[in-house]
Amino acid sequence: MKEIALQLCTCTWIEIMTGAGVTLYLVLAMHNYVLAALAAGLFAPLIVFHFIVTLISKRDGLVKIEGIQRTNENLEREKVIQRT
Numbered sequence: 001m002k003e004i005a006l007q008l009c010t011c012t013w014i015e016i017m018t019g020a021g022v023t024l025y026l027v028l029a030m031h032n033y034v035l036a037a038l039a040a041g042l043f044a045p046l047i048v049f050h051f052i053v054t055l056i057s058k059r060d061g062l063v064k065i066e067g068i069q070r071t072n073e074n075l076e077r078e079k080v081i082q083r084t
Helices: 002-008 011-029 033-058 062-083
Strands: none
Touching: 011 033
């Protein structure tokens, strides 16, 4: 139950629910299909972008390597600062 609640609070799911809510409101309450299609078209690239970022972050690749490089760079800077 806790995992489901945390999953629904992620940025991607909030955007999906917002996009679906706006689109359904425009269709069901306002009967404006053009605006509904426009809203869905505007939310789609944002949602796809977040799914791609999520997939990349779950891989064992560049994300971890860059994190390690940044950590090593910070340690080197601290050593230089301590020497001076």
